[in-house]
Amino acid sequence: MSSESTEVMIGTAGVVESKLILSQGISRPISNGLGGQFKEIPVIDLTALHSKTATAADLERLVVDLRDACSRTGFFVIKNHGVDWSIVENAFGSVKEFFALPMEVKMKVHQSLSPSYMGYEQPYYTNVDRLKKGDLKESMTSAYDPFLDPAGVKDQMPELIRRKNLWPDPNDAPTLQPCLEAYRTACLNLVRQLAGLMAKTIGEQEDFFEKKSTYPIAGIRALYYPPQEASDEDETGLGAHTDVQLVTMIAQDPYDASGLEVLNAAGEWISPKLEPGTFVVNLGDMMGRLTNDFFLSTIHRVRNKSGQGRYSLPFFFGLNADELITTLPHFVTAEKPLVEGYDIGMTGYEHYNRRMQRAHHKHPEATSKLNDRLPPGMTKINGILVNGL
Template sequence: MKVLETGNGARAMKNGGLDPQRISFEEIPIIDLEPMFSGDAAAKAKLAEDLRKACTEVGFLYIKNHHVPAEVLEGTFAAAETYFGQPDEVKMANHVSKSKNNRGYAAMLEENTDPTARGDLHESFDIALDVPADDPDVKAGKVLYGPNQWPSDMPEFRKALETYHAEMLKLSGHLLHAFALALGLEETYFDDMVGKPLATLRVLHYPPQFGEIDDRQIGIGAHSDYECFTILAQKEGISALQVLNAAGEWIAADPIPGCFVVNVGDQMARWTNDLFASTVHRAINRSGRERYSIPFFFGPNYDTLVEALPSCVDEDHPAKYPPVTSGDYVNGRFAATFAHYGKDNEAEASAH
């Protein structure tokens, strides 16, 4: 049994095999998010029940009726393909090392999500909430806040990603309300904690892998996500994403038309004292085609204290994790994952 270290502790995986167990999609539930837009209380209550079941049993789900326009998705995928099709030296002009806030381009093998592995076979471009350099939080050294950096001659790329980011912020608000209801809380319970969220958008390019594959070097190694939840768009027809189930087996999470994949992150797991599962996942692109995906990582404000909710602890279930601010937790995970994310960022963050 292989053991993977994550920010929330060790996870067990069965040894060997890169093929996930192929099961019907019903095994990873599909949640209809329409009630969060329609306002019907009874429908919201049913959604909350379904979401709670998905988060406690699986930690991964699909959402449909999310109200994100198809043209926004298509435009962002097209912009990503154009961007990643450029020569490496052009992309390196906006390398993340030129940003104090982990924004910009990262090349193949610069990320290593699984500490037992040898680097991830993808390239990426990251943006987040665009916070001006003269903002008090930026000037105070909260390194996950700051301005985005952009290619100077690709205005359509910037427009596509900024439009997508804005849509994801809106969707995240509705989804966070659903999570609150699933936890038996007031729908707006978390609202004061996300006025200035740590909300990162990535576009990713995975080249195909052929022949025998070393499981220490795949598209993205086994990991759990760091924030509250992740909303992932995958291009149809390309299978790569795999989810670790409770038995330590890999399950395919293939694209479903009209749906996003959503998974619980470490911070939501900490808030819920592990009631909601922060599920380990990985990606292996053996489709024979280039793969592009768009994850959006949503977490609370930098200074929000992430600690077990009162409703998730009792005499028999004491808090499993010490309180930590959202910014400190994500900074610590970035320092362990990204080659370019230096100790200066981690040390600076820990002072706040």
């Protein structure tokens, strides 16, 4: 995309004066540098992350590969990650059973019953692109429970930031909760390993994220995308958006059902090429804020034109919701001044609530959560409460 363009429409995202603007109020500058300069989604082999024979040089090469992917695309595919894929298959089996239930059964755990946006969404409940029909998908969202995390801090997590889940009656969906919790644990174990490498990619020590993620945001959003008509432009699977947290890790079934599309700086939508047993990983807004957008929270969407149903299990990992995230000073330079709006720190709690009310405008909490922040005295830096915040 040329920076000389004054107004170009990219799907349902618009570019005005070299800035990409989405319907949720999200804006991104169109990069003239490294960011967004990609034609394919890179694949990263994580063997060195868990191999007992990996050398320091092997791990350093992995850090270099991750840094390039994070700064160039904000998306990458991981293989040889060490996750037992039967856990993923069991999770997909459970969500397929759930989505096949009668609508009246699924509506018993509808998201409108949850103040924290947990539960079921029927087709067209969200309309991210503000299209005539909306988003053609079903979803079931569940949140992190510190009492189910083997490495969790149990009741040390403040009650205010716990998101209460709405699970269906076990008689209706007996495998959904246990299979998704097993999937959450497997994803957490891998992302906690990956976080040490990610810390190195941003010039920090390996333990940089540890005290900031003792009760992390670790949500799962099980999704079903029915096939779409190729000619129908009034709906999409999920409209153009960025993710909210630090990192998202996604499994999909079938693995070769194309649907996810990632926007590059030339205005092209690029789909990752997946092999069996691989995850797609992408960065979210809070990683962009942390690195002054040196690491990309890349815009993406889902359009299932594959002719078959597509199931997806994104796992959203973020720091403790009460942790204040500010831009690391070494990412602010004369060549790259601080991004507008990053001068004030933000907690995951605040950012999540703002983004959810925009994307879920029908939800009862959508307006009341608009300016919702943590009460004074609850905000932490590096896991420690700070007076005056």
